[in-house]
Amino acid sequence: MDASACFKLNGFKFNRTENTVEKSGVVVKLTNKVSEVLALLLNANDEVVTRDILLQEVWPNRFGADESLSRVISDLRKKLELLEPGLSSAIETIPKRGYKFNTSVIKTDPNETVSVKKPTPSNRLRYIGFVTATLVIVTVLGGYFSRNTQKLDLALDGVAVLTFDDLSNESNLKSLPVGITEEILQILASETDMRVISRKSSHYFSEQTLPITEVARELGVRFLVEGTIQYHDSRVKISTRIIDGKNGKLISNGSFSFDGSDIFNIQRDVARSIALTTSSLSIAVQQNDSDSSINYNDQLQFLSLKASLLNLAPENLEALQEDVQQLVKRNPDFQDAQFLLSSIFSIRANWVQIEEAVALEMSSAILKGKEEANKLNALFWFAKAMMISPRATTPRSGDASLALEYFEKAFSLEPHNTLILEWYLAILQVAGKADYAKQLAEMKLESDPYNGTLLNGLAMYHYTHGQYELSRKYALRLSAVDQIGPEGPARLAYIHVVKNEIVETDAQAQECLARSIRFMNCWVHKAEVHEYTGEKKVLSQIHEVMKKLAPPVTKTLTLHELNHSESENRIERIEAYLSSVKEYDFNVGFFPQVYLYAVSQVPNGQQERYVDLALSKVSNGQAILFKKLLYPNDVSNELPIVEEITRALENNNRSRYYDYYLAQLYTQMGQYSDALDILATLINDRSVPVSFERFYGIESDPFFHNMRDIPRFKMLLEKHEENKLVLKMAISENNKTANVIEKAMAL
Known part of the structure; x- marks a missing residue:
């Protein structure tokens, strides 16, 4: 893009080189991705820019770009709203097509000379714009903000709080703008060392149309705090901005949303967060380093x-x-x-x-x-x-x-x-x-x-x-x-x-994915649900998504799938795969459990060179069980198992997890009747723990291997399968897994 490219219309200015938008003296900084999207929209001359074009130009061949575009459009609207209330409506969504910038929304300023120089699209891309600098985290950004080569004429410890704008038109909130302003000023004056401008002086400039930099010069302060108050569906939203009075740049913005009935209870908490953030910024500015070479x-x-x-x-x-x-x-x-x-x-x-x-x-x-x-x-x-x-x-x-x-x-x-x-x-x-x-x-x-x-x-x-x-x-x-x-x-x-x-669990996993389709924990929960219900096809598709999201877990998931494969050469494939295992693999996910399960199926103790390492990575209880399974002739394992059983029985408030674990322990000691009694209770109550179902499944649990020919165990397995079928039907009635998987694979 031309380094001097910019767009001007009716007092609105977009500078692609500096990644800023400006109007009426207010300057808002944009991230690179937001700036690139805005440039493409402005360049289209009020025409629609399709989602495909935006995705290809700004995120070529990037996984997750569709969600990133939605985030950037949302961020762009927020930036424009900060610039001028109502300006966010210039970004119009055209259903099933894309977006356009409606320049007619930019209000005419008769004193402004109109000039237009359109930017051209750029293919040099860098960063997804989700830079929402919350009020709390700005308190840690000390030491760098002030390293400007120019000397400051404004008081580094000075702050003015402009009266918040009430956009709600709610009669019961009329006192809130003045109230929250007073609270902020009071906390700044009593709990910080900042020089605070009185509300009356600040309020005078709140009603003026002067550029923010002139307001700062008139009041002699470095920082200006301003905000808006909105009311919708019984909820109050307070949006705040902290601005550098030296240049009009937005330093920090944040928002608080809460039930309207709680406003007077939490007004002071909101005010304190804003006040302490502003104070911390002042301290940061005073940590000036004039020798800094960073622009x-x-x-x-x-x-x-x-x-x-x-x-x-x-x-x-x-x-x-x-x-x-x-x-x-x-x-x-x-x-x-x-x-x-x-x-x-x-x-x-x-x-x-x-x-x-x-x-x-x-x-x-x-x-x-x-x-x-x-x-x-x-x-x-x-x-x-x-x-x-x-x-x-x-x-x-x-x-x-x-x-x-x-x-x-x-x-x-x-x-x-x-x-x-x-x-x-x-x-x-x-x-x-x-x-x-x-x-x-x-x-x-x-x-x-x-x-x-x-x-x-x-x-x-x-x-x-x-x-x-x-x-x-x-x-x-x-x-x-x-x-x-x-x-x-x-x-x-x-x-x-x-x-x-x-x-x-499935409902919350769906909500989790609705908020972020690439958040790994959402997919982990979806995998747990469909592993429990035995839907192998769906589970395999979920695993493919997880491999894309987190490549290091690929080896874990692949070996897990081999462990439960029904192919005739399963053991040979497991042996071949185990030969590729490296020491580092044991630091990823649940690989140690999956590895030990695989080793337990390989005859003659082959491929056991990492058993001790794997045992050191799992819980003490799992280590005891696997030692007994892998080294059945080692009688030194029996005493720890008896001690574990005793400890479990003494815990009257033990969970289902401990009960299942207790059944595994009983089986290793040959006490099959006790193990089956526990399993019968768990299966009849439909409460077999999900974590055990994830790794083994009762039917293939290696610790139950010696019970597989017992008729009662077979009957319990049949009952367990019936339970899973009922659960599968309950989930499928309101399940969107297929749609989410399709969307994720298409990213």
Whole structure:
């Protein structure tokens, strides 16, 4: 694209080179992808641009582009609405065709000279624009924002809060704009060191049409806070913006949505979040480094990229990584950008998008030798902690103790950083400090009741402690607070799975996929549902989607399919596949369990070179069972099994999981009658745990091999199959799995 390309009409200006839109003195920064889409729409001269053209021009041959386009269009509308209320309607959706930009929506300004210079489409593409910098995470973006080469004339500690605009026309909310403004000012004055402009002075300029930069100069402040209040379907939405008065650039935006009846109860919580965010920005600006060689625009882009990491869906991490890599390439000495890149490598490895060894190698190269100069850099310690943290997919890999030490350093430096907090809470659980994680989350939730990270952490805590109703309470709040993200439905699906509520699990998995078709946990739950109902064809299709989403899990899924294959040469194929297994494979997903299952089927103990490694990766109970299965003549295994049975029987409140596990233990000790009694209860109550059905299935469970010829066991299997058929019919009545799979495979 021509470097000088721009579009001007009736006071509206789009600058493709700077990726900005401007009107009436307000300047809003766009991400590259949003800018590219806008350029294509404007270039079409009020004509429709089809989805196919947009996808091909902006995301050529990229998996997941269709969803990315929807996100970018949504983000573009939000940016235009920020620029001028009602301007978002310029982006029109043409059903079954595409989108167009209706220039007639741009209101005529008689004082503006109209000139039009149309941009041309670009094929150089980089990043999906889901950069929604929430108010909370901006508190961690210190140190870089101020590194502009020009001296500032505005007070670095000055802030003005303009009276919020009421767009609701609701009589019962008339006092809210003034009320929320007063609350913000009061908190800024009493809880921070900022110089606060009085509401009357700020309100005067709220009613003027001056450019935002002139307002800042008149008031002598660096920061201006403004916002809107809307009311729809009994819900209030407060949207906020924090603007740099020096240049009119949007620094941070965010929104709060809640039941209208709760407005006066949570007004202060909303105000405090806005006030403390603004205060943190002031501190960041005062950490000026005049010798910085990083230009202002790159610093601002870094802030946006870092903020986006918290809100970004996992499927968009690759695109974010590409953008940060470009930033680092332009600025080889920009260390924080390098630390951000290292963190992204580690997070992608956690989501099994890239090999853990690759992420470790890349991160090690970035962080090596940087510790001395970054002792007070929270992002450095976060990146270092992420590099060695145990992966969510393999709890026994990584160094939890050392990672926790690094996370604690990062958290102590930036205790309000939501991204650091999210992973700090997770590692506390892994490191055996779950109770402290719970206390910390509950304490912070009191002042930040809409923080999805805290809600998810508390839902996870109660889930791991078997307190499913409490977990469900927090998961429901999470799903309501964040109605776009998939984490809420995914967490609810976990709860339904453990309670063997298969129909409900499927419903939450469907909701999860509706929010993000590439979120891996959604597909894991769908696989559990159809594995339980024995729908092998559907399950195979789901596995293909999962292999596309997370290539490192391909080996696990392929071996799992071989284990349950009905082909005549199944054992030979398993043996051949086992010969390709590498040590690193055991750090991915549930590969150790699948590997041990495969080895148990291979005669004469062949292909057992990694058995000890696999046993070290599974739970203690599974290790005991597999040792007995693989080494039946080793009597040293019998005492641990007896001790496990005794421990299980002493637990009067044990779950269905323990009962099934107890049946496996009894079988290994030859107590078949006791095992069958437990299985009969589970099958008659339709409560065979999903996790066991996922790995084995009762009919092929290796620990029940010696009972397969017992008539009672065969009768129980028949009853179990009947149960699965009934469940399958219940799910199929309201099931959209086929449609979702088709959509995912077409991406």
